[in-house]
Amino acid sequence: MFLVGLTGGIASGKSTVVRCLVEDLNCPIIDADVIAREVVLPGTRGWRKIKDNFGSEILYSNGELNREKLGQIIFSDEKKRKVLNSITHPEIYKAILWKVVKYFLQGHRFVVLDLPLLFETKKILPYTTFTVVVSCNEEQQLQRLMARNSYTKEAAEIRIKAQMSLAEKCKLCTHIIDNSGTIESTEKQVKLLYQEFSMCKAFWKLRIIVAFCATSLLGLGLFLCHYLMT
Ligand SMILES: CC(C)(COP(=O)(O)OP(=O)(O)OC[C@H]1O[C@@H](n2cnc3c(N)ncnc32)[C@H](O)[C@@H]1O)[C@@H](O)C(=O)NCCC(=O)NCCS
Ligand SMILES: Nc1ncnc2c1ncn2[C@@H]1O[C@H](COP(=O)(O)OP(=O)(O)OP(=O)(O)O)[C@@H](O)[C@H]1O
Numbered sequence: 001m002f003l004v005g006l007t008g009g010i011a012s013g014k015s016t017v018v019r020c021l022v023e024d025l026n027c028p029i030i031d032a033d034v035i036a037r038e039v040v041l042p043g044t045r046g047w048r049k050i051k052d053n054f055g056s057e058i059l060y061s062n063g064e065l066n067r068e069k070l071g072q073i074i075f076s077d078e079k080k081r082k083v084l085n086s087i088t089h090p091e092i093y094k095a096i097l098w099k100v101v102k103y104f105l106q107g108h109r110f111v112v113l114d115l116p117l118l119f120e121t122k123k124i125l126p127y128t129t130f131t132v133v134v135s136c137n138e139e140q141q142l143q144r145l146m147a148r149n150s151y152t153k154e155a156a157e158i159r160i161k162a163q164m165s166l167a168e169k170c171k172l173c174t175h176i177i178d179n180s181g182t183i184e185s186t187e188k189q190v191k192l193l194y195q196e197f198s199m200c201k202a203f204w205k206l207r208i209i210v211a212f213c214a215t216s217l218l219g220l221g222l223f224l225c226h227y228l229m230t
Contacts, residue, residue, distance in 0.1 A: 001109045003100065003127055004197060007118040008134035009166045010159050011145035013179035013186060017134050018114050020190045027194060028108045030099045032092055032115040039091035040065050049087040054080075075158045085121075093123055110197055119169050129200075131173040132193065135166050136180040 008014045021027040039046040042063040051059065054073065060066050074081040096113065103111045115124060118131065125131070136144070138160075145156040170176055175193060179186045 001100075001104050001111065002129040002200070003124075004110070004112045005118045005124060005128035005131040006112050006114045006134065007116060007131065007169060007173070008179075009141055009163055009169070010116065011148060012136050012141055012166060013134045013144075013177075014114050014116065016179065016183060016186060017177055017190050018112075020187045021112055021194065024187070025191065025194050028103050028111045030096055030103075030111060030113045032096065032113070032117075035092050035095045035099075036088060039088060039095060044091075046088055046091045050084070053083055053087065071159075072155075075155075075162050078162075081162060089121060089123070096124065110200075117163070119172050120164050130175060130197065132175045132177060133166070133169045133173040134177045134179050134186075135170055136178070138166070140180055141166065 006014060006017065015033075018029055018031060022029055038044075040050060041047060042065075047065065050065065050070070054070065058066055058070050058073075070084070074084045096115075100111060100113075113124065113128070118125060118128075141160060142153070142156055145151060145159065146153060149156070151159070177186060177189050177193065
């Protein structure tokens with residue numbers, strides 16, 4: 001099975017790419033942002049640790065995490081961001097591992113993992129065969145983030161600065177999806193890339209069949225040698 005790491009910057013268009021992969025191509029996806037929400041649901045270990053470290057003022061009266069408030073704290077304070085990461089990331093990686101195993105057991109041989117911090121944390125990087133960065137220019141990223149979340153320019157900028165820049169990520173990846181044009185143009189690139197990965201999948205199947213045949217022939221050869229010599 002091979003893993004494709006999909007990443008990018010905040011609001012660079014990862015979810016837009018994922019939507020196309022799921023809805024148009026029926027591709028198996030693991031979304032780290034969804035998992036990140038699941039591991040801090042009220043009553044979970046992650047939730048308890050956040051409450052212990054950041055205090056009850058970080059919760060709504062019904063016990064749910066006030067994500068906006070926590071976001072304001074951690075994006076403007078690197079130390080506190082590290083504390084939150086040290087609580088959530090081990091839980092997130094465990095859940096990712098289980099999902100990979102589940103997809104493998106279901107017979108999938110190629111899974112896309114949408115992980116915003118793929119290059120920042122590097123934990124999953126060694127297990128990826130390909131890494132795809134969804135990119136756009138800095139001004140578009142800023143404008144799209146401000147528009148989507150109704151953030152001020154300052155709030156959007158501190159969130160962008162909390163991550164490695166898109167330009168740096170583009171240097172580290174194996175493939176780039178340029179999301180600076182229309183959504184249709186992005187979808188075209190996603191479909192082409194999906195075809196490329198699917199061909200890779202076929203190539204791996206072929207390698208496994210060839211390896212199996214070669215091992216069987218070798219075994220048969222050894223058996224015949226042994227049979228003829230005794
Ligand atoms: C701080 C939180 C509560 C803010 O929640 P909010 O609903 O406003 O944002 P959401 O979770 O949708 O994240 C939006 C984007 O912010 C960026 N982001 C989130 N957490 C981080 C982080 N710790 N460091 C840098 N960027 C981050 C990612 O690009 C993500 O796609 C939340 O992001 C969180 O719990 N973060 C810690 C877990 C984490 O690292 N998630 C990233 C995926 S592994
Ligand atoms: N090509 C595009 N043209 C115009 N708007 C776009 C384009 N791609 C994405 N957007 C818009 O930009 C915003 C950010 O896109 P999206 O939510 O896909 O980013 P993301 O990388 O998943 O963000 P996050 O890191 O917060 O999860 C959304 O409002 C989306 O509709």
